[in-house]
Amino acid sequence: MEQIGGKPVIYLYSRSDVSVELSLSPEWTFFVIYPVYTTKQDNEQHIEWNVRTHQDGNLTENISGLDVSYLKFWEA
16 A cells, blocks of 8 residues: 555544444554554454544544544554
């Protein structure tokens, strides 16, 4: 996987408040995850974010209640 451009950031937008479950199961290892989340590991590393989108573009991470504006990951 070749990365071109900036940081690997995921932005989620919606016109109304919506609950979103987003998972990544990469072929590489995560180096940084934001908001911090404990990864699940079977045979491969797996991450799953559960967030609520808001009309102003912010997100609320459902488990911690943390308000964030994006989801971020860096691979190692």
